[in-house]
Amino acid sequence: MIKTLFTTLVIMTLVMGQNGYADIVVYELSGEPGNQVSTAGTPAANATAADLTRGAGLTGNAGLNSLNSVGWNTLDATDFVSFGFTVDAGYFANLGDITFTGRSSNTGPGTLAIRSSLDGFASNLFTFTQTGTTDTQVNYDASGLGPVTGALEFRIFSLNNTSANGGTVGTAGTWRVGSANVGSTTQLTIGGNIVAIPEPTSAGLIGLVFVAGALTRRRQR
Numbered sequence: 001m002i003k004t005l006f007t008t009l010v011i012m013t014l015v016m017g018q019n020g021y022a023d024i025v026v027y028e029l030s031g032e033p034g035n036q037v038s039t040a041g042t043p044a045a046n047a048t049a050a051d052l053t054r055g056a057g058l059t060g061n062a063g064l065n066s067l068n069s070v071g072w073n074t075l076d077a078t079d080f081v082s083f084g085f086t087v088d089a090g091y092f093a094n095l096g097d098i099t100f101t102g103r104s105s106n107t108g109p110g111t112l113a114i115r116s117s118l119d120g121f122a123s124n125l126f127t128f129t130q131t132g133t134t135d136t137q138v139n140y141d142a143s144g145l146g147p148v149t150g151a152l153e154f155r156i157f158s159l160n161n162t163s164a165n166g167g168t169v170g171t172a173g174t175w176r177v178g179s180a181n182v183g184s185t186t187q188l189t190i191g192g193n194i195v196a197i198p199e200p201t202s203a204g205l206i207g208l209v210f211v212a213g214a215l216t217r218r219r220q221r
Contacts, residue, residue: 034063096191
């Protein structure tokens, strides 16, 4: 019974935080030149946004309303676009959708993936394709990552050397987050919410641990 009550309280704490999804971080790219070093994000309360930026293997390239990058042809571990956030102590994040517009040049990368720091960027959380120079509206449901505390970084990598036009990714091939095209979003958003770990609930959980331990010791006597 103690174990069941303990589990129920933990679940209630997490579920309470899953209501009212909004945005954890919003990166607004409207008016950005494309070749800027980074774009700052606007975080929710009790979170700090990491900049939207590039890995050392990529170079900035002009492109209105975007963060645009060249250098994808090497498939180096430093060829990525990065974004994320840190949750304040005493809080956790429930993740929602990550949304943005992606666009390649004809010789830019054709298949890309989102990875995270949760596993050291080892696995692909979500893959998407770019065809020609058409805007791709990317929407990744990140809720399955579970409640997150501390820092979380996402990186976007190119998966192979096949370009958006079906050829080979070229030295001048680009990929951008954001778009100047009508109807495409100029924002990258990390959806979700930031929730305080309730102090009364935390105290109750700790109390249950002590009670359970006392009962266990009594039964062992």
